[in-house]
Amino acid sequence: MTASLVEYLVDFCGIESNYTDAWGKPAEINPSTKQKLLAVMGYQVENPEILALQVDDLANKSWLSPLNPVQVVRTNQALxxxxxxPIELVTDEYSVKVMTEQGDILSHNIIPTDGQLANVCHIQDIEFQEYIIDLPFDLPxxxxxxxxxxDEDELATMRLIIAPTACYKPAPxxxxxxxxxxxxxLYCLRSETNWGVGxxxxLSYLTEQAAQRGADFIGLNPIHALYPANPDICSPYGPSSRRWLNFIYIDVTKLDGYFQDTVQNIVNQTSFQSKLSAVREVExxxxxxxxxxxxxxxAAVFDYQNEQYLTKNSKINKTFKAFVKEGGESLQTLAVYDVLQESLANQDKPNWGWPVFPTEFSDFSNPKVKSFAKKNAKRVKFYLWLQWQAALQLEQANAVAIKHKMQIGLYRDLAVGVSEGSAEVWGNKELYCTDASVGAPPDVLGPLGQTWGLPPMDPEKLYEQKYQPIIDLFDTNMHATGALRIxxxxxxxxxxxxxxxxxxxxGGYVYYPVDDLLGILALESHRHQSLVIGEDLGTVPDEIRAKLADNGVYSYRVFFFEQAKDGGFYSPAHYPEQSMSTLTTHDMPTLSGFWHCDDLELGKDLGLYPTEDILQSLYTSRHKDKQAILDSLVGHHxxxxxxxxxxxxxGMTQELNFAMQVHMAAGSSELLSLQLEDWLEMDKPVNVPGTFNEYPNWRRKLTRNLQDIFxxxxxxxxxxxxxxxxxxVSV
Structure with a gap:
């Protein structure tokens, strides 16, 4: 009995039983893993009686709802x-009304039995019937x-999403x-004016200078909100919120009020200037x-603006309030979370994330949290204001790209998730399965697999929430950009x-409603006129690469990974046109580091290789790869x-470095992305996967100021x- 219920749930919840691993071999998910994944989703697999009730509720749930919560329809599909x-209601006449996003109201009368009977179910001796109903609306x-x-009574509602067939593609x-x-x-950038962080x-200066030299885009690391009260948690791929921005990127000196005496008295203090000089100089x-x-x-600038504008009926205050209103509960959640975490840190109480907050503060919806927010209203307002200022300065940087006629402009990077103790999870716990983490199965780069500490969204809860969390993510991350890398x-x-x-x-694979999510992605892409790049490295099933291509999502091709079975490197001229190509990535050694095996030496020092034999095999493989690269370069002149x-x-020289970059430029990919680190012939990586405190990940700066580079x-x-x-090579 329990086994059959488990298998039913495994299928219903999209848990994969078999997959093809990174080496092309069939792999099977352990039955105990499948049970653990169901337990993570909230199913009582250890209690047969409760599990049976849960399955009954699940089976009946959709039948007791006349309409689905949400439906995504492409423009080339029938509506x-x-x-x-219940059977006694299927011959009645109903009105289907649609209120479009634009405010128009359309209506169509139906009798369910005029549609196509799709399914039948019995619940407590009552027969339910499901019909597929054609609608004559031509919706935008x-x-x-x-x-x-x-009879004027609203029986049920649903969200209807009309999406284009593919993502936006710029005319050029x-x-x-x-x-x-x-x-x-972005944080790596050095300049003559910044405060120790890019x-x-x-970004505006880099964009202008790069545009003047022929570049058509600037690609950014994730610039998501992190943890102001815990700044050493600095991985851009483990954010607190993916909807909001990291305040650290605000240029304080450009804000209205910076030159007020109250602010200047702070920044001109000897101790302040000493610290400022130090953070600018450190590696x-x-x-x-x-x-x-x-x-x-x-905080001092905010005090000035708050008194001058934000407590009055000023135009600036109206704009600020509109920003806060549009940000909604998500923005309020982040601001309250940041103040609460800051308060706990100031009291030397556990504060790394909501799992260690006092019980009364463990959930955003708790009454004590609302009382705290009211008591600390000004500080909450300050954190709301930080997000506003960050958004304004990002928009200004994007305006520079537009001014200089970059064909794409800025492109942002959307992280795969948020960390366990994040504000995003704190504000919507129902959506996340916090007893699991997103990761990757064993592959060539990670033989033991990877766990990233990011709780996954529950696909069923995402569906019940009408995909709003995903809509918000795509919407906010495409704002003020020309492309989004996922x-x-x-x-x-x-x-x-x-x-x-x-x-x-x-671990095991859990499937998501890919066609619906791609439809939403395509819709937001067109609304923002934002091209989409999908980072499709690692264990990638053929079905997703083909589906992404059909949906207009650009593939991501890394030169060092584009190898044939005989060890030779494919010519960039053979990469898919609908792709972004690059030599290396933030998780890999720089060009110089790769060529001189600095990453292998660093890995040895960090204890990443269990045996000397493994390390020597990597050296041997690297030597062969470098020869194959030279062979490819020779073959293509x-x-x-x-x-x-x-x-x-x-050895790696500037001449060879630049030759490899130009070799990539001659390829067929429509987009070519090159790292500033390789322009500067740097040897140290920005991140070493598999390390935490062993290496200063996400901290290494560029070796030269922007002004010197250009x-x-x-x-x-x-x-x-x-x-x-x-x-x-353009057509």
Whole structure:
């Protein structure tokens, strides 16, 4: 009995029993893992009686709801809805009303039995019938509200989403142009003016300078909100909220009120200036001190603006209030969370995240949280104001891209999830399965698999919430940009769930409503005129790559991963046109680091390799790979004649570095992204996967100021070559 119930739930909940691993071999999910995943979703697998009741409730739930919570329809599909009613009601006449997003109201009368009978079910001796109903409406793209009405009574409602067939593609790409741009970790940027961390003013300067040299986009790391009260938790891929921004990127000096005496008295103190000089000079970003300096100054600027504008009936206050209103509960949740975490930290109480908050503060909806927010209203307002200022400065940077006619402009990176102790989970616990973590099964780069500490969304709860959390994510992350890169884009199809306490290899795949999510992605892409890039590395089923391509999502091709079975490297001229190509990524060594095996030496020092034999095999493999790279460069006439084709005589030089970048520019990918680290011939990585405190991940700065980079004749010559090469391969 229990076994059959478990198998029913496994199928209903989208838990995969079999998959193909990274080596192309069939793999099977352990039955105990499937039970653990069901337990994570809230099913009482250890209690047969309760489990049977849960399955009955689940089976009956949809039948007792006349309409689905939400339906996504593409413009090339027939407009149909499923309608479920007791048999005695299926011959009555009903009115289907649609209120469009634009405010129009459309109506159509139906009798369910005129539709197509799709299914029948009996619940407590009552027969229910499901009919497929055709609707004659020609609806515009958008989010519409559909209701079922009888005798003026509203019987049921649903969200109806009309989506385009594919994501937005800018006209230059449709016309065959091939573009290039730079990818950066924003916090890594050095400049003559920033406060020890790259900021939005640096981004504006970088955008302007790159545009003037032929670049058509600037790619950013995730700039999601982190933890102001816990600044050393700095991974951009483990944020507190993916909807909001990291305040640390605000350029304080550009704010109205910065030059007021109350603010200048703070920043001109000897101790302040000493700390400011120190954080500018250090090689690794000092998040704690930078956050301390910025929050202290920002609070003083806020006090000025609050008194001058935000407590009066001013135009600025009206704009601020409109921003807060549009941000809704999500913005309030983040602001209250930040103040609460800050308050606990100031009292030296456990504060890393809501799991260690006092019980009365463990959930955003708790009455004590509302009382706390009211008592600390001004500080909550301050954190709301920080988000407003960050949004304004990001918009200003995007305006620079538009002014300089970049074909794409800024592109943001959407992290795959939020961390367990995040504000996003705190505000919507029902959506997240906090007893599991997102990760990856064993693959070539991670033989033991990976666990990322990010609770997955429950697909069923996401559906019940009418996909609003996903809509909000795509909407906010496409704002003020020309493209969105989705990290681990396979998450739209499936995610590797790892039950808390288990090893990553003991996880299993859980499927998501990929067609619906891609429809929403396409809709938001067109609304924002934002191109979409999907990071499709790792264990990628063929079905998702084909589906992504059909939906207009650009593939992500990394040169070092594009190898044939014989070890040779594919020519970039053979990459899919609908792709973004790159030499390396933030999780990999730089070009120089790869060539000189610095990553292997670093891995040895960090204890990442269990045995010397494993390390030596990696050295041997790297030597072969470098020779294969040279062979590829020679075969495509990309290797300068004065560089030997024999790897035994070739170190990484600026000439070889630049030659490889131009080699990529001659490829067929419509988009080419290059890292500033490789322009600067840097050898240290920004992140070493599999490490936490062993290496200063997400802290390593660039070696040179932005102002120096764009006054370098050799780099300007490289940019000119990239631009010319891209033009030559454009159709």
């Amino acid at each position: 149909q809805i499923a309608l479920r009613l 793209l958008g989010y519409h509200a559909l209701s079922l009405v009888i 790409l449709q016309n065959g142009e091939k573009l290039w741009g730079l990818s950066v970790q 900021d939005f003013t640096d 690794h970003l000092d998040y704690k001190t930078v956050s301390e300096l910025k929050l202290q100054t920002l 990290d681990h884009v396979m998450a739209l199809l499936r995610l590797w769930w790892v039950p808390k306490g288990d090893s990553a290899k003991a 990309s290797l300068p004649q004065n560089i030997s084709p024999d790897v035994n005589y070739v 006054s370098d004749a050799s780099l300007n010559h490289l940019a000119a070559n990239l631009t010319e090469t891209r033009k030559k």
